[in-house]
Amino acid sequence: MNLLKNELPETWRKTSFEDIADIGAGNPAPQGEQFFKDGTYPFVRVQDMGRLGMDKYVTDTADHINEHAIKKLKCFPKGTVLFTKSGASSLLNQRALLKSDMYVVSHIATATPFDGISSDYLYYWLRTIDFNHIAHATTLPSIPLSKVCGIQLPVAPTTEQNQIVSLLEELFSDLDNAIENLKKAKEQLKVYRQAVLQFAFDGRLTNKNLRESNLPEGWRQVFLGDVCSSVEYGSASKSKKEGKIPVLRMGNIQNGKFDWTDLVYTNDENEIEKYSLRKGDVLFNRTNSPELVGKTAIYQGERPAIFAGYLIRINKIESLIDASYLTYYLNSHRARQYGNSVKSFGVNQSNINGTKLKTYPLPLAPLGEQRLIVEEIESRFSICDKMEESIEENLEKANVLRRSLLQQAFSGDLTEQWRKEHKDLISGENSSEELLRKIKAEKEALQVKPKGKKKHD
Secondary structure, three states: OOOOOOOOOOOOEEEEHHHHEEEEEOEOOOOOHHHOOOOOEEEEOHHHOOOOOOOOEEOOOOEEEOHHHHOOOOEEOOOOEEEEOEOOHHHOOOEEEEOOOEEEEOOEEEEEEOOOOOHHHHHHHHOOOOHHHHOEOOOOOEOOHHHHHOOEEEEOOHHHHHHHHHHHHHHHHHHHHHHHHHHHHHHHHHHHHHHHHHHHHHOOOOOOOOOOOOOOOOOEEEEHHHHEEEEEEOEOOOOEOOOOEEEEOHHHEEOOEEOOOOOEEEOOHHHHHHHEOOOOOEEEEOEEOOOOOOOEEEOOOOOOOEEEOOEEEEEEOOOOOOHHHHHHHHOOHHHHHHHHHHOEEOOOOEEOOHHHHOOOEEEEOOHHHHHHHHHHHHHHHHHHHHHHHHHHHHHHHHHHHHHHHHHHHHHOOOOHHHHHHOHHHOOHHHOHHHHHHHHHHHHHHHHOOOOOOOOOO
């Protein structure tokens, strides 16, 4: 969706994208290792481009091609504006600018602006547009360049384009710094949460004068298998998009809780009877990517559900261990470290089976103290939750502000005062109307082919 309003400053003009830039696409990717062997020339792929609000320039790439490859490819000049032509819908709004001459893959569209049109101005204007609404809905969504070429954009006089870019970059720099600080604060909260868990399972949350190396009086060092009657794998049956009962999967475990927004279902009565969850059940994610395997959540009885095969239900002994105490422990850095030492590796996934799960070392406090520890943890985590909620709200406000600044920039509001003070720089020969006339004349001149000599001459 274009953010721009219809009314523009008197000195601006609206025109088609293709009228102010040479629009095309990159090169087919060279096939074969010989094109990449000892490569030194950067070859830009979609994944090298910055996302909306992220890196502006492509300065280097993951792939480099060699002299043999470039003989067959077109090189795009510094200042060429890039936008994703085909790819997953989440990638269709990636934009970038070339910091130097580079070779570009065909999934990327290119826009080389004509003289008088700032590359940066064009780059920021493209960030006001969502291409998803004109993309072909196929397995790999793509944008027809014929539709892109006709998109209307506001053209400010060249000097005002440069002023807009200067103001945006100053404002975005401040905004990016604020966002970076918010993200750092978010990461620090993660560190703090783990510090709380470290103190909890060292015994120092409830025994303030305890030395780190000693367990408190009354605590025992046991194995997880000592406090559970069994461990149980979930359903291996294929789930459905609709059905009677939700089937909780590994993706539903988020931060020690269950996320109920992305569900699959079952109608199988035998499965429901065998794998129905009970309030207080602790579920352990036995198979996932290496960094996520082992995450654990507690089922609070929110709604009837069963659990899938990549999860293990820990049938704990109620008189020995509290469900929340066990869940927090298994999500602690100490438990994750142990899990990393025993997990097995497959293709892009790791596994911790039930037998290994029962070998997890566990500092076991008396049951009453376990519940007190859970209260102490949740008291601190509650504050963290509120702070994270505030951070997320401010991150969203930053995104809204970024969109607002772009809207102000390309409606003329951002430079309204500047225009009043610099009328001489945007009128007459410096006006947008004159700029577009010059560009049109230059394009027409390039299209006139000089007469060549006849072959027999």
